Each structure stands twice: as structure tokens, then as C-alpha cells.
Amino acid sequence: MRDHGGDLDQAIRRHGGEMAEWIDLSTGINRRPYPVPPLPDSAFRALPTRAETAELENVARAAWAVPESEPSETLALAGAQAAIQAIPRLAPPGEARVLGPTYNEYAGALGTAGWVVTEVSALEDLAGADLAILANPNNPDGASHRPAALERLAASVGRLVVDESFGDTCPDLSLLRRPAAANVLVLRSFGKFHGLAGIRLGFVTGPATEIAALRAIAGPWPVSGPAIAIGRAALADHGWSEATRARLGTETERIDALARSAGWGLAGGTGLFRLYATPDAAEARRLLAERRIWSRIFPWHPRWIRLGLPGTEAEWERLDRALRAL
Amino acid sequence: MRDHGGDLDQAIRRHGGEMAEWIDLSTGINRRPYPVPPLPDSAFRALPTRAETAELENVARAAWAVPESEPSETLALAGAQAAIQAIPRLAPPGEARVLGPTYNEYAGALGTAGWVVTEVSALEDLAGADLAILANPNNPDGASHRPAALERLAASVGRLVVDESFGDTCPDLSLLRRPAAANVLVLRSFGKFHGLAGIRLGFVTGPATEIAALRAIAGPWPVSGPAIAIGRAALADHGWSEATRARLGTETERIDALARSAGWGLAGGTGLFRLYATPDAAEARRLLAERRIWSRIFPWHPRWIRLGLPGTEAEWERLDRALRAL
Numbered sequence: 001m002r003d004h005g006g007d008l009d010q011a012i013r014r015h016g017g018e019m020a021e022w023i024d025l026s027t028g029i030n031r032r033p034y035p036v037p038p039l040p041d042s043a044f045r046a047l048p049t050r051a052e053t054a055e056l057e058n059v060a061r062a063a064w065a066v067p068e069s070e071p072s073e074t075l076a077l078a079g080a081q082a083a084i085q086a087i088p089r090l091a092p093p094g095e096a097r098v099l100g101p102t103y104n105e106y107a108g109a110l111g112t113a114g115w116v117v118t119e120v121s122a123l124e125d126l127a128g129a130d131l132a133i134l135a136n137p138n139n140p141d142g143a144s145h146r147p148a149a150l151e152r153l154a155a156s157v158g159r160l161v162v163d164e165s166f167g168d169t170c171p172d173l174s175l176l177r178r179p180a181a182a183n184v185l186v187l188r189s190f191g192k193f194h195g196l197a198g199i200r201l202g203f204v205t206g207p208a209t210e211i212a213a214l215r216a217i218a219g220p221w222p223v224s225g226p227a228i229a230i231g232r233a234a235l236a237d238h239g240w241s242e243a244t245r246a247r248l249g250t251e252t253e254r255i256d257a258l259a260r261s262a263g264w265g266l267a268g269g270t271g272l273f274r275l276y277a278t279p280d281a282a283e284a285r286r287l288l289a290e291r292r293i294w295s296r297i298f299p300w301h302p303r304w305i306r307l308g309l310p311g312t313e314a315e316w317e318r319l320d321r322a323l324r325a326l
Numbered sequence: 327m328r329d330h331g332g333d334l335d336q337a338i339r340r341h342g343g344e345m346a347e348w349i350d351l352s353t354g355i356n357r358r359p360y361p362v363p364p365l366p367d368s369a370f371r372a373l374p375t376r377a378e379t380a381e382l383e384n385v386a387r388a389a390w391a392v393p394e395s396e397p398s399e400t401l402a403l404a405g406a407q408a409a410i411q412a413i414p415r416l417a418p419p420g421e422a423r424v425l426g427p428t429y430n431e432y433a434g435a436l437g438t439a440g441w442v443v444t445e446v447s448a449l450e451d452l453a454g455a456d457l458a459i460l461a462n463p464n465n466p467d468g469a470s471h472r473p474a475a476l477e478r479l480a481a482s483v484g485r486l487v488v489d490e491s492f493g494d495t496c497p498d499l500s501l502l503r504r505p506a507a508a509n510v511l512v513l514r515s516f517g518k519f520h521g522l523a524g525i526r527l528g529f530v531t532g533p534a535t536e537i538a539a540l541r542a543i544a545g546p547w548p549v550s551g552p553a554i555a556i557g558r559a560a561l562a563d564h565g566w567s568e569a570t571r572a573r574l575g576t577e578t579e580r581i582d583a584l585a586r587s588a589g590w591g592l593a594g595g596t597g598l599f600r601l602y603a604t605p606d607a608a609e610a611r612r613l614l615a616e617r618r619i620w621s622r623i624f625p626w627h628p629r630w631i632r633l634g635l636p637g638t639e640a641e642w643e644r645l646d647r648a649l650r651a652l
């Protein structure tokens with residue numbers, strides 16, 4: 001398995017302690033999750049019906065403000081990751097380019113499926129690829145691109161995949177609010193913004209023929225009944241989403257101030273995680289881990305450390321004390 | 327989507343009524359499910375760790391009585407269906423043979439992945455295929471094969487896939503209790519026997535290199551946190567499994583007696599469903615549906631009807647009355 005956040009069992013193996021003692025800031029998963037509603041027995045017992053899944057997909061499109069007139073279609077999958085696994089199979093392998101540095105599973109899944117993968121560091125260097133993939137905003141540095149720039153790019157590649165897994169806090173960046181281009185697929189994660197990554201729910205939106213092909217690759221019943229029930233409730237709750245966006249906006253300022261006091265420079269981020277430049281990221285991670293706070297560092301950048309946002313006030317206070325003691 | 331059982335929304339569209347009024351006997355899903363244990367918040371919130379998933383896989387192997395010395399490995403996926411979707415990608419497409427009539431997704435998934443698929447009707451006609459797939463016991467007719475016969479078959483095909491999704495009620499048939507052949511993959515379903523198909527959990531067991539390849543195809547976190555937590559509890563509860571096997575044994579005799587009184591002949595079955603020969607299956611299904619009992623028929627056999635087992639005593643009485651009134 002490639003290096004990821006959320007690997008708290010590794011933190012415990014290396015630094016000790018019990019799961020419950022740790023504050024896991026190694027991911028961009030919201031630590032104040034959407035409250036799981038009571039789930040009917042049928043969600044666990046029965047195979048999800050096509051009607052239930054279609055309703056989930058419709059509620060999701062409304063949440064993203066996809067224009068009603070849009071002919072694009074949306075497919076629910078077991079996480080945006082499941083879309084990343086399936087998309088390389090839509091066409092015979094060719095030349096793929098990934099805008100990096102970014103989430104390491106894009107290149108991984110493309111490579112497994114036989115694509116020749118190149119990482120480029122500027123948006124314009126994606127032009128000419130058979131398949132181009134980028135995250136908007138990007139993980140871990142939060143770099144973002146205006147929709148118009150991506151639409152221009154789409155005209156110069158075979159297929160463009162835009163991963164909006166961290167897009168819930170910046171809806172203006174979303175391609176889903178605009179007329180869909182015929183060669184663009186847009187990914188969305190449910191679990192990060194809603195703080196429920198364990199249920200495995202994500203979406204891919206694109207032209208009807210591509211979505212039908214992805215549906216055949218995924219097979220019937222790719223999403224669990226509990227995930228469908230939770231997703232339907234949560235994505236219809238626009239009030240919770242608005243309040244959460246506002247809270248995250250305030251809290252990113254709060255964590256940036258704490259990091260600044262510790263002498264760390266802001267290197268980027270989104271509403272769900274922040275990236276800081278430190279003198280020595282491995283040492284910073286070790287010192288936080290001594291206080292049972294788990295963070296993410298990157299083998300390819302010795303100074304960067306990524307932190308998700310604490311959940312409770314007690315967690316904020318522990319992070320504050322840990323950063324002051326660095 | 328191909329024709330399946332569990333399509334109760336179609337029953338309602340065609341025959342009316344509310345979901346709760348219907349008894350869904352169109353699947354082989356146990357209607358007296360394993361009681362869902364209290365689920366920790368972390369199962370919904372956090373990405374499943376590798377350690378949790380490995381523990382689930384180990385508990386599953388113990389439940390199936392896989393010998394401790396076996397070098398095979400087991401991968402948990404979002405249903406046996408997810409294994410059916412992934413296995414065609416393990417090797418370049420070639421000639422696949424399916425022992426039919428059987429579950430229609432084998433040929434579907436192989437075809438989507440580019441395989442040339444032939445359905446054969448005798449076990450020995452699978453010999454010579456690049457990939458051979460069969461269900462043991464089979465769905466819908468319950469036909470079964472002794473492990474020794476399958477081991478001989480394995481020596482004459484490129485790869486043998488044995489789907490034991492309905493194998494929980496006949497453990498003596500399982501290949502998992504015996505030394506594993508190097509070109510055999512064995513599928514298991516969690517949701518059918520445990521009555522929790524909605525959580526999407528299944529397994530594939532085989533040689534380490536094949537399982538590693540399937541793991542790469544599936545990507546990280548293919549199974550949800552709730553499914554891992556439920557699966558760990560249920561598969562460790564050998565007492566529940568034993569009691570359920572005994573109950574299903576008694577109840578298959580009970581439903582066969584009801585069907586016999588209605589003039590139906592037993593055409594096969596397993597501990598989780600029964601297949602009956604009727605004068606006119608479509609008409610029998612319609613008459614049961616008028617009493618809000620949903621069953622499964624097969625476009626390729628005008629006389630066969632498949633029934634799962636009722637759950638409660640009230641459901642048994644409704645089925646009894648409905649069959650008497652035919």
C-alpha cells in the first residue's frame with residue numbers, strides 16, 4: 001500500500017499509546033462529522049435498489065448545484081478512490097500526465113492499468129496527453145485553477161479528469177456548476193468534508209456514455225446501503241454544509257495563527273487541511289507524535305508537514321500546547 | 327443492469343403496495359440476519375486501517391476452517407461481486423468458459439473486460455479454457471461438485487474460479503478446507519448467509535501473487551468501516567453460524583413440503599433458496615405477487631421459479647396461504 005494519511009496504526013506501532021489517546025490530523029477528513037442518522041434495518045439487509053442509488057446521485061447533483069439542464073450523468077462509487085481505480089480502464093492505455101506533486105494514487109492506478117505516466121508541474125504541460133489528471137484544489141498544497149482555465153485545457157487533451165475531492169469548501173472552483181465538456185470527468189468525495197470517510201462514498205460525473213462504461217466496470221451494488229442512506233440525508237442537508245463551510249473558514253485562520261506562532265510558514269492548503277513549511281518536517285512530526293498528535297509528511301519534500309483541523313476545543317488546546325513546545 | 331433478484335422496486339412498480347408490505351423471496355439472502363452489533367463512531371469516520379482489514383480477513387479464514395498452514399491469502403472486497411468484476415483483469419483476455427446456467431454476472435464481467443465467453447453445461451467441458459468459472463453450489467439450481475473433481479479440473483484449465491457464495495450451508499464442499507492449488511481462486515459472500523447483503527462484503531482467496539494483483543486492482547479501502555466491524559463480529563460468532571445452518575436445514579424441508587402441496591417439483595436449491603418446476607413460472611410469480619410475495623424467475627427457463635426462505639412465522643403463514651391459493 002502506498003503512503004497515506006490515516007495510518008494511525010503505524011503511529012501507534014512507532015510511538016505507542018492507545019487509538020483513543022491520539023488526535024489524527026494526518027488526513028483531510030473533517031473531525032466534526034455529519035451526525036449519522038438512524039439507519040433502517042433494510043440498509044444493512046437488502047441489496048441497494050437502483051432507485052435508491054439514483055436518488056442519492058440526484059441529491060448529490062443538487063448539492064453541487066449542477067444545472068438541471070446538464071446532460072451529464074453521475075455515478076456513486078465506494079469512494080472517489082474507486083473512480084480513480086476505474087477510470088484508467090475507460091480507454092486502452094496511452095500516455096497519461098499527472099499535475100504534481102499530488103495524491104499518489106493517480107499515478108499508481110494508471111500504472112497498474114498499463115499507462116505510461118509522467119508527472120508535470122505546470123498546468124500547461126498537461127496539454128497533449130491522452131489522459132490528464134489533476135486535483136482542484138490540490139492535495140497537499142491547495143493549488144487551485146479557475147474553471148475557465150481547465151475548460152481551455154480540456155480542449156487540448158484526450159480526456160481530462162478533475163478530482164474535486166477537496167472542493168466542498170470552494171464551490172466556485174467546481175466544474176460541476178458549468179456546462180460539461182464532452183471529455184471531462186469530475187470526481188467528488190463524500191467522506192472528507194462530511195467527516196465520514198469510513199462509509200466509502202464518492203462520485204464521478206461526466207458524459208452519459210463514459211458513465212455507463214464506468215457503471216459496467218464497477219458492476220452492480222458498488223455502494224453499501226448504509227452509505228446510500230447516510231449520503232442521501234447528508235447531501236440534502238444544505239444548512240449543515242453551509243455552516244460547516246463557514247466554520248472551516250474560521251478555523252483555518254485559527255490553525256494558521258498557531259502554526260505562525262511556532263515559526264512555520266504557510267505553504268498552502270484547503271478548508272480541510274493546511275500545509276506548512278518547517279525547518280525539518282520529520283522532526284516536527286516526531287515532536288507532535290510524542291504528544292499523540294499524528295500529522296502527515298511527504299517523502300519528496302523534507303520541509304512540508306500537513307495538518308488537518310482539530311475537532312473539539314480540547315483537541316485545539318492540545319495542538320496549541322504541542323506547537324508552543326516545539 | 328442485468329436481471330437480478332432483490333429488485334423489489336420493480337415489483338412495486340408493477341404490482342403496487344409499499345416496500346414494508348412485501349416479502350422479498352426473490353434473493354438467496356437470509357431473512358433472519360446476524361444482529362448488527364453496536365458500531366463505534368470510528369467505523370464511520372476514519373479510513374479503515376490495514377490492521378483492521380487484515381484482522382477481518384483472518385477471522386474469515388478461521389470461520390471457513392482454512393488450514394493454518396495454507397500459504398494462500400485472502401482479500402476482503404465490497405461483495406463477492408467486486409471480485410467477479412476484478413478477476414477478468416488478472417490476465418490478458420482469452421477464452422473463458424462458464425458452467426451454466428448460472429449467475430449472469432460472470433459472463434457479463436468477463437465480456438466487459440474483453441474475454442470471449444462460452445457457456446458450457448457439463449463440468450468436463452470447462453477443460454482447456456484459459457479461465458473457467460463455476461458456482462459451487464450453483465445458483466439457481468444448487469448443482470454441486472466434490473472438491474476432488476474441482477481439483478482435477480484445475481489441472482486442465484489456465485485459471486479456475488470457484489464461487490462459493492452459497493457455500494456456507496455446505497462447508498464440506500469448500501475448497502478452502504483443502505490444500506490450495508496454484509491456479510484456483512475461491513470467492514465467498516458475507517451478506518447472503520448472514521442476511522446483510524447491504525453492507526457489501528465478500529472475499530477472494532488464492533495464491534499470494536494473484537491476491538496482491540487483485541489488491542492493486544481494488545485499490546486502498548475497498549471495504550467500508552461498518553462492513554469491517556460487522557464482518558469481524560459475525561464471522562467470529564461460530565455459534566450463530568452453526569445454529570443458522572441447522573435452522574436453514576429444517577426450513578428448506580418445510581418450504582419444500584409447502585411447494586410439493588402446491589404441485590411444484592423440486593428442481594434444486596441450497597440452504598438459502600429453493601428452485602421449483604411449475605407449469606408456468608411467470609404466472610406463478612404473478613399470483614404470488616398479488617399477495618405481495620416477490621420471487622425470481624428466469625428468462626431462459628419458462629417453468630422455474632426460485633424462492634428464498636421466509637423469515638418470521640407470519641411470513642411462513644403468508645407463503646403457505648399463497649401457495650394453497652394457487
